[in-house]
Amino acid sequence: ETGVTQTPRHLVMGMTNKKSLKCEQHLGHNAMYWYKQSAKKPLELMFVYSLEERVENNSVPSRFSPECPNSSHLFLHLHTLQPEDSALYLCASSQVFLSSNYGYTFGSGTRLTVV
């Protein structure tokens, strides 16, 4: 385990369902991120939270809704998704807000399939 835990590991949902992805870190990091990893494409930054405040929303469709109730937990709420949203969703955290010098710690991801 890397210190960033994502649940569930796998999720299959219909286009009309509502589900949530969860990310948890107890590394004392101040920033958390959601990334989307699709086949044959580079990782895409979706959302960034620093000290529980959203600081980046990378033109993500509104059917994805993030929530950061505290510095240790990050959620991604999903509703009315499309098949093209099927991907691996990765959560990451960093010690300091977006400071790349420290590197990011990634979770193992949630493999999402939309049917």
Add this chain to the structure above:
Amino acid sequence: AQSVTQLDSHVSVSEGTPVLLRCNYSSSYSPSLFWYVQHPNKGLQLLLKYTSAATLVKGINGFEAEFKKSETSFHLTKPSAHMSDAAEYFCVVSRYSGGGADGLTFGKGTHLIIQP
């Protein structure tokens, strides 16, 4: 704007032979550069990072990378491949160095195959 190009989508080497994974970048700023590895069904793990200190960077599992500004390259090498090195490798550049970054730019990845 910045970008990362991983020159090979797949690299296949025999166990015990050297590994070379190529990465070129472009950046308007002094970049921080990283290599991450992703094993099947796992998240990304940081292998090594360059943040404007020594140009030859040593990482975990015997990997190292050299930052060559004149060539805008940051190739990843390992003297002797092991079966456990089979994975996807990502070259990453940050938009800024030392904080205030706006996120990371990832390459498309190189799939490393180790032949027995």
